[in-house]
Amino acid sequence: MEDRAMKSKHGLLLIALAICTLPLLSNPIVPKYISEITVDASRWLIELHNPFSDPISLDNYLLVSNTSKASFKKGLxxxxxYLVVTQESLENQFHINPSADYIKLVRxxxxxLDEFPFAALRKGQSWSLWADWYYLDNSPTFGQPNDTLNAMCQILGSVTDSLGNPIEGITAYWGHATPWPEDYLHLDSNGGFALRVLASSITFTFEKENYEFLRAYVGAYPESTITVHYTMKVKPANSVAGHRGHQLSSHSLSHNFPNPFNGNTLLTYQLAQDDFVEVSVYDITGRRVENLFHGFQFQGEHRLMWDAFSEPSGIYVFRLHTPNVTISKKCLLIK
Structure with missing residues (x-):
């Protein structure tokens, strides 16, 4: 009995040591409060959920879209x-564009406090929260926890060379098109694969020595089956052998111009390949001041203007973030 107790204590000690030696997260997941949203030409619903024990009064908060903003009625x-917000929950008229919009919960x-850019929905669908990203759901659950019963998509795919032959030794990954890490994708002997995923934007990456790096995106819809095929091309004979990490790190963010500046400034960045991009501005304390862009962009040069007339003088940080790369540049606002 004593020996068993000693082994138990030893096991607990090993677990404690393992926990203590885990690295601290330098960029923990930011809490999400917008849990679900649906909108069409006739109405909209937004579900808010606070995952923490202390209630948050909405008396000093606003809902903001690209074209309007409204304060909450007192006492919410x-x-x-799971709080379901409707037009009746607000003090004034609030408009959401059903084609695409950017919803923010703002003090x-x-x-x-939270924000969510979304694309158009089919009638009866919602965008629902899972971890810190959103999926399409055919059976909204406003007023209760989200489920995934009618939100799955089957993807049947294959990857071959330009002649349709399987390529041995491909390293393949898949993931939701967010900053979440990608998962290994198993290919069979014919280069085929099958996935059952939550309906959202899915990214695939394929790499093989002497072949061009391949990244592809597909929109996965709930309760559907999608068939995709990808072709990997052999690198030209005079090309330099690349590496996936080098490909991704070639995204670049230039210093804003002018810098220092007074009022507004222009930010320029280059994407080495098509990617999902978020460009934000932070103050020196790490508080996000403004989100300048969030969405998919094609390879090439892009420019954004930041209007900082409402911000005080000080040092600010531009951050370019993709699923695999984060680049930051400082700037100085002088008034």
């Missing part, structure tokens, strides 16, 4: 229950 709280002091 966001807590562990009166302009601090953004």
């Amino acid at each position: 709280f966001m807590d562990e229950n 009166q002091d302009s601090t953004v």
